[in-house]
Amino acid sequence: MNYFKIPEFLFDVLGEKQSIFEVSCTILFALIGSGIVYYVADFHxxxxxxxxxxxxxxxxxxxxxxxxxxxxxxxxxHRPKNRLIFIAIHVHILAIAWLLSEPMSNAFIIWGYTIVSASVVNSLKGRPIQMFVAANLMCYGIFLLLSLSLQVWFLMVSMFFMIKVLFSFAVDHFTHLNRASLKNKI
Structure with missing residues (x-):
């Protein structure tokens, strides 16, 4: 895959280099997914x-x-402090619940579980067990989400929020690869 340099103001979102394929998939999923949530939620x-x-x-x-x-x-x-900050600032689910008048008690439960779990997973960086623990906590998180009385659209957004912070972000998915060989790819 060919990688291109990302503008510096987008480093926190996409890293320093990215492939056209990965950026395209990200944008496509965001647009299609948002359209689905918008349709299911039926808000204006x-x-x-x-x-x-x-x-x-x-x-x-x-x-x-x-x-x-x-x-x-x-x-x-390569920036463990930035990773901790990124986890800590993820209050999206709280803001979405407040903005769209969803029960804040449910939003706090979802947010708290996600942030604590992501912090635990992040603390395991470099250990072979990290991805297993993340998957385990993600599965328990899905049970948690299903046990709450959430509107379908909020359940969808909450699930993707949990995946984003707890599994997609807190796990170093490429730790098993040689970082020197990764540098050659990107």
């Missing part, structure tokens, strides 16, 4: 709250895919 983009919520939903969906990319993963693998 007729006020500032719903517009901001829709942008945040699109960001959650885009990040869910982008964080699996080699470029984004590699960028944060």
């Amino acid at each position: 983009l007729d006020n500032w709250k719903s517009l901001i919520a829709f942008i945040l939903i699109t960001d959650v969906l885009a990040g869910c895919i982008a964080n699996f990319s080699l470029g984004t993963n590699d960028f944060y693998a």
Whole structure:
């Protein structure tokens, strides 16, 4: 795959280098996924709250895919402090719930579980068990989401939020590869 240099202001989103394929897949998923959520939710983009919520939903969906990319993963693998900050600032699900008048109690449960689980997974960086623990916590998280009384659209967004932060981002998916050989690829 051919990689190209990402503009510096997008490093935190896409890393330093990215492939056209990965960027295209990220954008496509964000657009199609947002369209599906918009259709299922049947809300209208007729006020500032719903517009901001829709942008945040699109960001959650885009990040869910982008964080699996080699470029984004590699960028944060070399910046552990940035990874912790990224996990800590993910209040998207709280903001979406508030903006679209969803029960905040459910949003806090989802957010708390996701952030604590992502922190545990992140603390296991470099250990072979990291991905297994992440998958385990993700599966328990899905049970948690299904046990809450959530509207279908909020369940969808919550699931992708959890995948984005807990599994897609907190795991170093390429730790088993030789970092020197990765540098040659990107």
